[in-house]
Amino acid sequence: MKNLIALIALALMPAAALAEAPAPDAPKWSLAIHGGAGTLDPAQMTPERRAEYEAALQAALDAGAKVLAEGGSAMDAVKAAIIPMEDSPLFNAGKGAVLTWDGTNELDASIMDGRDRSAGAVAGVKTVKNPILLADKVRTDSEHVFLMGAGAEAFALDKGFAVTPPEYFATPARREALERMKAKQLSALDVDHKFGTVGAVALDQKGNLAAGTSTGGMTGKRWGRVGDAPVIGAGTYADNRACAVSATGWGEYFLRVGVAHEICAFKASVYAPCRKVNTCLANCRAWRCIRRLILLFCPTPAQSGTVR
Amino acid sequence: MKNLIALIALALMPAAALAEAPAPDAPKWSLAIHGGAGTLDPAQMTPERRAEYEAALQAALDAGAKVLAEGGSAMDAVKAAIIPMEDSPLFNAGKGAVLTWDGTNELDASIMDGRDRSAGAVAGVKTVKNPILLADKVRTDSEHVFLMGAGAEAFALDKGFAVTPPEYFATPARREALERMKAKQLSALDVDHKFGTVGAVALDQKGNLAAGTSTGGMTGKRWGRVGDAPVIGAGTYADNRACAVSATGWGEYFLRVGVAHEICAFKASVYAPCRKVNTCLANCRAWRCIRRLILLFCPTPAQSGTVR
Numbered sequence: 075m076k077n078l079i080a081l082i083a084l085a086l087m088p089a090a091a092l093a094e095a096p097a098p099d100a101p102k103w104s105l106a107i108h109g110g111a112g113t114l115d116p117a118q119m120t121p122e123r124r125a126e127y128e129a130a131l132q133a134a135l136d137a138g139a140k141v142l143a144e145g146g147s148a149m150d151a152v153k154a155a156i157i158p159m160e161d162s163p164l165f166n167a168g169k170g171a172v173l174t175w176d177g178t179n180e181l182d183a184s185i186m187d188g189r190d191r192s193a194g195a196v197a198g199v200k201t202v203k204n205p206i207l208l209a210d211k212v213r214t215d216s217e218h219v220f221l222m223g224a225g226a227e228a229f230a231l232d233k234g235f236a237v238t239p240p241e242y243f244a245t246p247a248r249r250e251a252l253e254r255m256k257a258k259q260l261s262a263l264d265v266d267h268k269f270g271t272v273g274a275v276a277l278d279q280k281g282n283l284a285a286g287t288s289t290g291g292m293t294g295k296r297w298g299r300v301g302d303a304p305v306i307g308a309g310t311y312a313d314n315r316a317c318a319v320s321a322t323g324w325g326e327y328f329l330r331v332g333v334a335h336e337i338c339a340f341k342a343s344v345y346a347p348c349r350k351v352n353t354c355l356a357n358c359r360a361w362r363c364i365r366r367l368i369l370l371f372c373p374t375p376a377q378s379g380t381v382r
Numbered sequence: 383m384k385n386l387i388a389l390i391a392l393a394l395m396p397a398a399a400l401a402e403a404p405a406p407d408a409p410k411w412s413l414a415i416h417g418g419a420g421t422l423d424p425a426q427m428t429p430e431r432r433a434e435y436e437a438a439l440q441a442a443l444d445a446g447a448k449v450l451a452e453g454g455s456a457m458d459a460v461k462a463a464i465i466p467m468e469d470s471p472l473f474n475a476g477k478g479a480v481l482t483w484d485g486t487n488e489l490d491a492s493i494m495d496g497r498d499r500s501a502g503a504v505a506g507v508k509t510v511k512n513p514i515l516l517a518d519k520v521r522t523d524s525e526h527v528f529l530m531g532a533g534a535e536a537f538a539l540d541k542g543f544a545v546t547p548p549e550y551f552a553t554p555a556r557r558e559a560l561e562r563m564k565a566k567q568l569s570a571l572d573v574d575h576k577f578g579t580v581g582a583v584a585l586d587q588k589g590n591l592a593a594g595t596s597t598g599g600m601t602g603k604r605w606g607r608v609g610d611a612p613v614i615g616a617g618t619y620a621d622n623r624a625c626a627v628s629a630t631g632w633g634e635y636f637l638r639v640g641v642a643h644e645i646c647a648f649k650a651s652v653y654a655p656c657r658k659v660n661t662c663l664a665n666c667r668a669w670r671c672i673r674r675l676i677l678l679f680c681p682t683p684a685q686s687g688t689v690r
Contacts, residue, residue: 225606298533307640
């Protein structure tokens with residue numbers, strides 16, 4: 075398995091975990107998840123709080139791992155892993171998403187299938203419980219890749235998604251963060267730094283890759299701000315010939331660099347069969363400016379495609 | 383100049399033009415524009431109509447060329463070239479943009495500076511006369527890269543943009559196209575094929591690259607559909623170390639492939655100093671499925687940076 079996949083988890087990984095089939099003769103699959111970028115403040119992180127996070131991450135990991143262990147697809151595993159994190163108030167996605175400047179929740183998500191690079195994304199949705207499922211529905215049931223705002227919600231309604239009351243998403247902790255931000259004129263990083271976007275990347279037993287990302291964005295975001303999470307190529311990318319990437323960090327930098335696609339493009343054999351991802355990262359200016367967490371699976375070019 | 387820049391205009395170029403400083407000792411700059419992808423139907427294209435398009439393209443080209451000839455920046459040239467096309471009812475951007483399913487105009491634009499990869503983008507704006515200027519304002523006057531919908535319009539208002547009445551944008555030809563699409567259950571390609579997105583790429587005398595794209599999207603688009611034009615990495619990308627790209631075509635394919643970034647990533651010396659863009663394109667599946675037009679400037683790695 076180690077020969078098959080290079081898992082690179084860059085920089086700090088306060089809320090990430092990895093499940094991998096242990097025995098050499100066990101089915102070959104792999105899954106990595108993240109619960110956001112940033113530094114956990116030890117003063118704020120009690121043993122009980124830490125246990126809560128670890129349990130929530132483990133539940134997400136277990137849900138995705140179960141799909142893969144039973145021979146399910148990477149796409150299904152990514153969704154299975156992300157849904158519990160969207161449903162948990164601990165993470166900045168779905169329930170527990172950070173609040174906009176106006177005190178609302180605007181949710182972004184995207185998902186990509188490495189088999190055919192089909193992708194779906196939504197930005198600024200307010201009434202969909204699991205945005206990752208809506209992103210996937212855009213992928214499978216529309217001619218489009220990327221839907222936004224009220225239009226994306228109309229699409230959800232059209233496709234049978236329940237309308238979730240906006241008040242479902244907000245939590246007291248997120249309200250307090252917004253109020254603190256406004257009162258003390260803090261930046262989003264000051265109040266968001268303990269929490270984050272969620273994401274997952276998976277390699278299934280058939281050798282297919284998938285990636286997904288879901289987020290509430292940044293506390294106090296305004297003007298319909300779209301970050302990297304719903305942008306295919308910035309926060310999410312998957313290509314069986316290269317990588318699956320889910321990113322979290324300061325989205326604007328990821329958008330400018332096209333981080334997820336840049337890593338995949340670098341890995342793809344057509345571009346640079348002999349170079350290392352590290353060379354790419356060493357040349358990536360934004361890399362040195364941001365707190366970030368990237369999970370990626372990179373089968374070598376010769377090994378991508380079928381995996382036995 | 384020919385050694386300095388490889389201009390590659392792929393596939394059909396019904397509405398593209400190129401201006402270049404002619405004399406060997408003249409200042410080194412270059413500009414290319416496009417007025418959309420697709421096939422022009424000779425039966426529909428009278429000599430008068432053709433002359434109208436050519437004059438509109440020439441006016442755009444002249445506006446951008448003037449900036450560059452006078453030593454202005456690539457960014458200013460891109461804006462100067464795109465504004466007349468947004469203002470012309472002939473193109474699918476600004477005035478003359480195609481209509482959504484609901485009969486409204488939702489405008490998308492993005493711009494990127496190759497010097498520092500700073501970028502701005504807007505999607506789904508309805509009351510801004512020149513979306514390319516709003517995209518640039520996002521780049522220069524916000525902490526963000528990408529704003530959407532009503533939020534982007536609130537930002538525009540905040541920054542002093544005039545509110546343009548939505549009826550300014552629609553033209554009888556676009557209303558007829560939407561009605562025909564609905565009546566005959568045609569696809570967007572059936573009614574859009576003679577018109578298109580606008581874009582420009584420029585290299586200024588200091589050797590800096592810039593790219594910009596502006597569009598109304600696809601006739602009859604629904605659900606807040608976002609195409610490639612406002613997505614940095616899909617429809618627009620600029621990096622002094624590699625390329626400047628403005629794309630037009632079926633946006634969903636460009637989003638999945640990350641076309642603009644893919645071309646720049648391929649060109650960047652860090653990835654593949656010895657390969658040709660054609661190799662990349664030959665390996666790009668979407669390339670064979672879509673009608674498209676890409677304009678790109680690709681100084682070789684050794685020559686990027688300063689140009690004398």
